[in-house]
Structures are given as C-alpha cells and as structure tokens.
Amino acid sequence: MPAFEYNFPAIRGIQAGREYYISMCPLRLIPRIFLFDEDELNPELRAQRILNKSRIPEMARYLLANPKDYIFSALTASIDGKVKFDAMGDEKTERTMGRLRVPMNARFIINDGQHRRAAIEAALRENPDLGDETISVVFFMDVGLERSQQMFADLNRHAVRPTKSLGILYDDREDDSIIAKALASKVPVFVGLTELERSSISNRSLKLFTLSGIYSATRTLLNGIELPTVEKKIDLAAEFWTTVSGYIPEWQLAKERKASPAELRRDYIHAHTLALSALARIGNQLLAKNLRAWKSKLKKLDSLDWSRGSSHWDGRAMNAGRLSKKTVNVALCANFIKKHLGLKLTAEEQQLEQDFRREQRGKDKAA
Known part of the structure; x- marks a missing residue:
C-alpha cells in the first residue's frame, strides 16, 4: 500500500462490465491533479487533446462573472x-458508496473537459475563493492508458452542439442574446417569420429570418453605439429594423402570407442573412454619426433591385451562381447599397471597391 494517496468520496457504477466512479472534487484540486502536459502523452493522444487556448479566457470570464x-x-x-x-458496508446500497483510494504516483488524463480544467485554473488565479466549490468527475480505470484514445473518440462520437439560434434562445445572460430575442418578438416583420431553433432555413419553411441572423446583424448594428441600458438598445435596433422593413415590400408580403418565403429566398438577396448583415453595417455607420435624419437616408432602399438575377450582385453576393456569406461579400454588398443610397464610402470601402473592380476586369479578360 502506498504511503500517500488521494482519497475521494465516490459512488461506484458499472458500464460495459467495468467499474467506474463518480466523485465531487473541490475546484482547487482540479489543476493540481489533472496536469495537462502534452509532452507526457503519446502522439495519438496528444493530437486529440490540443488545447484551443483562445477559448480559455472566455470560459474563465464566464466563471468569474457568474x-x-x-x-x-x-x-x-x-x-x-x-x-x-x-x-461503506455490505448492504446493496452501501456497496455502491464509499471512498476511492488512488496512489499519488498514478497518472490522470482527461478524456473530456480539458478546456474546463484550464478555465478553472485561470479563474482560480483571479478568484481563489472559487476553490471551495466542487465539480463532478467521472473516473474510469485504464491501466497503461490503453483505452484512453478510444474513450476520447466514443465520448465525442455522439456529441451534438446546439445550433447557434438555439443557444441564443436559451441564453438569458448575454445582452446580445436578450436583444435578439426581444427583436424577434417586437419588430413586426420578424414576428412569426423568425426561425428560433435552427440557424438555417429549409426550402419549405415558412420562416424568412433566423434568430442567429438577427443576433449577428444586430451586434454589427449596435457595435460601438453607447446607450445606457439594454432596453434602449432594443428600442433603437427595433426602430432601425422596422424602418428598413418599410422599404422592402416583399418582407411585408411574406408577413401577410401573400408571398412565399421559399420563393423570396430563391429570388431575392434581401431574404438572406447576408442582406441583414450588409444593412447592419450601413446602419451602424449612420447611427455612429448621430445623424438625426438617419431614417431619411434609407428611403432609396425601396427602389433597390434585390433580385438575385441582377448583374450588380455578381461577385458581391453571388459567386458562380451561388450566394456567398463571406465577410468580404457582406462588405461588397454594403458598398453597393451605400452607393445606391447616395452615401459616401470610407477609405477602406473605396479600396475594397477598387480591388473588386480590378478582380472583375481580370475575370472578364480571362473569359
């Protein structure tokens, strides 16, 4: 028996004929016990456990802020x-509860949760008081770590991430999620036409917008706009999207069930998140300038040809006959809409236009 050992209160279970144990560990022990040293792992295990270090600060902030x-x-x-x-004893219920004794020279490897472990370590550096909190740990026995690679694959085989829209729908903490959900129930054209659970819309769907699309576009719209409360942000965003919808009659036809959302998606650029994002870029610039007459600047939207077949969307929204949602395409669409509205392009936008036109001329010559 080793002189020193870890001693965990635990519950014993059976899976696939093998014993496993569940214990509650104080957060302060997690970084000490579960060391993450890539050099100690063989290449196969190491490759599947590379930390995405960019995720750690966000997860740690979540822990510290809540x-x-x-x-x-x-x-x-x-x-x-x-x-x-x-x-604990010999009775049936007592045989499943007790204490798990692990020698201190034993090796631990995390099969699922290495980012949580790293975030806990980072959060503890800023707030050591969190160390008294606990997290549940499921222990599997794996002498030689021979099963660890397969366990990693099995644990992640059936993992399904929720859609972005569903994540926003269930999030009552982040301001941007709260704003997006409020807009989906406040902006008349969004009400009833917003897909709340999926981040894409099927061909036969009666929805025209996605909650994730409204979320992303509105984040762009309000970026850098200083307002005292979330309610004020909701009011401003609702006013903007309601104003925009007044200049896109097809949206209203879909609202009144006089036009098929599927046909609008097939025939018009404005029936896609790409257009929301482009309009949000323009709206952000107008609002940032504190233009009281920002609504009047949008009036010419009602004369814009949004049809996918129009040649002015080629290379901007459409690439080889397919709609593109890349950031550069959003920016190019915003440029075209700004010029249609009679708004001046920024120096960066002018450079993008020059690059775009140069590329288009090259394609025409090649053709």
Whole structure:
C-alpha cells in the first residue's frame, strides 16, 4: 500500500462490465491533479487533446462573472494506477458508496473537459475563493492508458452542439442574446417569420429570418453605439429594423402570407442573412454619426433591385451562381447599397471597391 494517496468520496457504477466512479472534487484540486502536459502523452493522444487556448479566457470570464450562477458539466478522466474502493458496508446500497483510494504516483488524463480544467485554473488565479466549490468527475480505470484514445473518440462520437439560434434562445445572460430575442418578438416583420431553433432555413419553411441572423446583424448594428441600458438598445435596433422593413415590400408580403418565403429566398438577396448583415453595417455607420435624419437616408432602399438575377450582385453576393456569406461579400454588398443610397464610402470601402473592380476586369479578360 502506498504511503500517500488521494482519497475521494465516490459512488461506484458499472458500464460495459467495468467499474467506474463518480466523485465531487473541490475546484482547487482540479489543476493540481489533472496536469495537462502534452509532452507526457503519446502522439495519438496528444493530437486529440490540443488545447484551443483562445477559448480559455472566455470560459474563465464566464466563471468569474457568474460566481452565483455558473454551470460546468462533469469532467471525465482515466486513471492509470492501482486504485482501491472501500465500500461503506455490505448492504446493496452501501456497496455502491464509499471512498476511492488512488496512489499519488498514478497518472490522470482527461478524456473530456480539458478546456474546463484550464478555465478553472485561470479563474482560480483571479478568484481563489472559487476553490471551495466542487465539480463532478467521472473516473474510469485504464491501466497503461490503453483505452484512453478510444474513450476520447466514443465520448465525442455522439456529441451534438446546439445550433447557434438555439443557444441564443436559451441564453438569458448575454445582452446580445436578450436583444435578439426581444427583436424577434417586437419588430413586426420578424414576428412569426423568425426561425428560433435552427440557424438555417429549409426550402419549405415558412420562416424568412433566423434568430442567429438577427443576433449577428444586430451586434454589427449596435457595435460601438453607447446607450445606457439594454432596453434602449432594443428600442433603437427595433426602430432601425422596422424602418428598413418599410422599404422592402416583399418582407411585408411574406408577413401577410401573400408571398412565399421559399420563393423570396430563391429570388431575392434581401431574404438572406447576408442582406441583414450588409444593412447592419450601413446602419451602424449612420447611427455612429448621430445623424438625426438617419431614417431619411434609407428611403432609396425601396427602389433597390434585390433580385438575385441582377448583374450588380455578381461577385458581391453571388459567386458562380451561388450566394456567398463571406465577410468580404457582406462588405461588397454594403458598398453597393451605400452607393445606391447616395452615401459616401470610407477609405477602406473605396479600396475594397477598387480591388473588386480590378478582380472583375481580370475575370472578364480571362473569359
């Protein structure tokens, strides 16, 4: 018996004929026990566990900003070592509860949750008081870590990330999510025409917008706009989108069930998130200048030809006959709309136009 060992209160279970254990570990122990040293892993394990370090600060901020209202799911780990489980007693219920004794020379490897482990470590550096909180850990026995690679694959095989729209729908913490949900129920043309759960719209859907599309476009619209409350931001964004919708009659026809959303998506640029994003870029510039007459600047939208077949969308919204949602395409569409509205392009936008026209001339010569 080793002189020193970890001693975890645990519940014992059986999966695929093998014992596993569930324990509650104080957060302060997580970085100490579950070391993440890529050099100690063989290449196959290391390749599947490379940390995306850009995710860590955001996860740590979530933990620090919500000390009374955060949720972290369980970690899953393999133990390479000779462990012993001391049951509470001999009764059936007592045999499943007890203490898991793990020698200190045992190796631990996280099969699921390495980003949570790193975020906990980062958060503890700023707020050590979080160390008294606990997180559940599922321990699997894996001498030699021979099963660890397959366990990693199995744990992630059936993992399905929620759609962006669904994540926004269920998020009552982030301001941008709150704003997007409010707009979906406040802007007349969005009401009833917004897909709340999926981030894409099927061909037969009666929806015209997605919650994720409204979310992304409105983030662009309000970027850098200083307002005292979320309610004020909602009011301004609702006013903007309501004004825009008044100059796009097909949206109103869809609202009144006089036009098919599927046909609008087939025939018009404005029936796609690309157009919302482009309009939001323009709106942000108008609002940032504190133009009281920003509404009047949008009036010419009602004379804009939004049809996908119009040649002025070639290379801007349409590439080889297909709609493109790349950032550069959003910017090129915004440029065209700005020129139609009689608005001046910024120096950056002018450069983008020059590059675009040069590229188009090259394509014409090649043809």
